[in-house]
Amino acid sequence: MIEFEYHHPTSMDQVFELLDQYGDDSRVMAGGTALVIQMKQRLAQPGHVLGLRKVGGLRSIESTPDGVRIGALCTQRQIESSPVVQEQLPLVADAFRKVATPRIRNMATIGGGLVNGDPSQDPPPALIALGASAVMTSKDGERVVPVADLFIDYYETDVQPGEVLTSVLVPQAPAGSGSVYLKFLPRTADDYATVSAAAVVSREQDGSCRDARIVLGAVGVTAIRATDAEDALRGKPLTDENIRAAAALVKDVVDPLEDFRGSAEYKTDMAEVFTRRAVEQAIASIPAGS
Numbered sequence: 001m002i003e004f005e006y007h008h009p010t011s012m013d014q015v016f017e018l019l020d021q022y023g024d025d026s027r028v029m030a031g032g033t034a035l036v037i038q039m040k041q042r043l044a045q046p047g048h049v050l051g052l053r054k055v056g057g058l059r060s061i062e063s064t065p066d067g068v069r070i071g072a073l074c075t076q077r078q079i080e081s082s083p084v085v086q087e088q089l090p091l092v093a094d095a096f097r098k099v100a101t102p103r104i105r106n107m108a109t110i111g112g113g114l115v116n117g118d119p120s121q122d123p124p125p126a127l128i129a130l131g132a133s134a135v136m137t138s139k140d141g142e143r144v145v146p147v148a149d150l151f152i153d154y155y156e157t158d159v160q161p162g163e164v165l166t167s168v169l170v171p172q173a174p175a176g177s178g179s180v181y182l183k184f185l186p187r188t189a190d191d192y193a194t195v196s197a198a199a200v201v202s203r204e205q206d207g208s209c210r211d212a213r214i215v216l217g218a219v220g221v222t223a224i225r226a227t228d229a230e231d232a233l234r235g236k237p238l239t240d241e242n243i244r245a246a247a248a249l250v251k252d253v254v255d256p257l258e259d260f261r262g263s264a265e266y267k268t269d270m271a272e273v274f275t276r277r278a279v280e281q282a283i284a285s286i287p288a289g290s
């Protein structure tokens with residue numbers, strides 16, 4: 001482990017002062033599940049670590065007219081077990097429940113996961129499918145970034161110097177829609193996804209697709225919104241044939257890395273399969289009468 005000084009600010013003002021003072025030589029730490037490993041591997045070598053745990057006001061989950069506001073320091077476990085999230089954002093509760101093990105979920109936070117920018121993480125596809133946005137706060141004020149625009153490249157996110165992610169606003173899925181998050185885990189139950197897919201689908205009275213949002217994880221350097229597949233479904237009857245044709249389109253947008261979970265070709269095939277299944281299961285979960 002590298003040498004560093006640990007600071008424990010108790011307010012955002014103190015965090016901003018420390019970020020100003022130490023600049024590039026500092027990193028904020030939330031749960032530490034990613035940062036500590038990166039420091040051990042010398043992928044990150046900050047001289048100053050600013051622990052956020054004693055900063056107040058970053059751990060609440062609140063229902064608002066625009067959706068559910070989740071504080072950046074809320075742990076994954078807190079989110080998956082929150083009655084507000086379970087009732088208003090079942091897709092989000094499902095995605096967080098599928099992260100690793102309770103040991104990780106008890107430490108890892110929503111803010112740390114998003115800023116980490118790992119494309120294999122579970123929460124981003126569900127958050128993007130729901131149109132969530134992240135609130136970035138600096139000493140100059142707030143900036144709201146759609147989660148879809150937060151990821152720039154592999155482990156690279158749109159977080160500017162001096163900014164801290166303070167909350168995530170997640171709108172509810174449209175009334176009458178069905179949603180699902182699927183994580184393909186052929187190895188062990190606590191692994192990262194080989195491929196993942198979130199889908200939110202709603203339909204018209206005549207059975208045609210009113211809207212579809214499909215977001216894939218672990219098949220590119222960032223989570224990928226499958227807009228061609230969405231466009232192919234919108235306005236069409238939700239038949240097996242149309243769903244299969246739409247799912248086939250994701251093969252042109254994914255660009256998975258080959259690793260011990262499978263070849264790029266295998267993951268590309270699985271992206272098509274899991275897109276089809278996610279759309280089918282989202283449709284099956286549309287409330288009766290909608």
Ligand SMILES: Cc1cc2nc3c(=O)[nH]c(=O)nc-3n(C[C@H](O)[C@H](O)[C@H](O)COP(=O)(O)OP(=O)(O)OC[C@H]3O[C@@H](n4cnc5c(N)ncnc54)[C@H](O)[C@@H]3O)c2cc1C
Binds near residue numbers: 028164
């Ligand atoms: C063994 C293991 C298994 C895992 N399996 C999975 C899995 O199956 N699915 C999955 O989705 N994830 C998995 N993860 C990843 C885990 O979800 C991330 O490590 C976690 O989300 C990071 O959150 P954290 O609060 O610990 O972040 P930290 O480690 O504290 O920070 C991560 C990065 O974000 C920055 N940061 C933290 N908080 C903020 C903030 N509020 N504002 C600005 N920057 C911030 C830090 O400076 C650092 O760069 C696994 C991790 C481990 C160790």
